[in-house]
Amino acid sequence: MNGIGYMLYNLIRQNWAPLLVLGLLAGAWLFLRTPADDLSVEVFHQEIRSGRPTVVEFFSNTCSVCLMSKPAVDRLERELDGKAKLLRINVMSQSGLALAREYDVVAVPTFIVFDGKGQVVYAQAGPPDRGAIRAAVTGLGGPE
Numbered sequence: 001m002n003g004i005g006y007m008l009y010n011l012i013r014q015n016w017a018p019l020l021v022l023g024l025l026a027g028a029w030l031f032l033r034t035p036a037d038d039l040s041v042e043v044f045h046q047e048i049r050s051g052r053p054t055v056v057e058f059f060s061n062t063c064s065v066c067l068m069s070k071p072a073v074d075r076l077e078r079e080l081d082g083k084a085k086l087l088r089i090n091v092m093s094q095s096g097l098a099l100a101r102e103y104d105v106v107a108v109p110t111f112i113v114f115d116g117k118g119q120v121v122y123a124q125a126g127p128p129d130r131g132a133i134r135a136a137v138t139g140l141g142g143p144e
Contacts (some may be wrong), residue, residue, distance in 0.1 A: 048114040053084040053140045056109040066109045
C-alpha cells in the first residue's frame with residue numbers, strides 16, 4: 001500500500017472518516033466556487049488599451065486579505081465610476097493566472113493602474129491604498 005493509501009486507511013480505521021469527508025467536501029466547494037475564465041487574455045488587453053484609465057485588482061477567493069478588502073474595493077469602484085474602469089481578475093482562473101504571470105503578480109491582492117494605452121502607471125501589492133490609486137487615475141485626467 002502506498003503512503004497516501006496507508007494514511008487514508010489509518011484515518012478511516014481511527015474513525016476520522018467524517019473529518020476526511022468534510023475535508024473533501026470543502027476542497028470540492030472551493031474548486032466549484034472558482035469562476036471559469038470570466039475575461040479572456042485578449043479581452044483584457046482590449047480593455048486596458050481602450051483609451052480610458054483602468055484599475056485592475058488581482059485577487060483570489062481563498063485570500064483573506066482580498067475578502068477583507070472587498071468593501072474598500074467596492075467603494076473605490078463607486079468613486080471611480082465613469083472615470084476609470086475597475087477589472088477584477090481571479091488568479092485561480094486559467095486566464096487570470098496567465099495575466100498574473102504576464103504582469104509579475106506574486107501576491108494577492110495586487111492593484112495595477114493602466115493609462116488607457118496599456119502602460120502600467122501604478123502598481124501596489126496588499127490592501128488597496130485608495131488615495132494612491134485615485135491619485136494615479138487623477139494624474140491621467142481621471143476624477144478629482
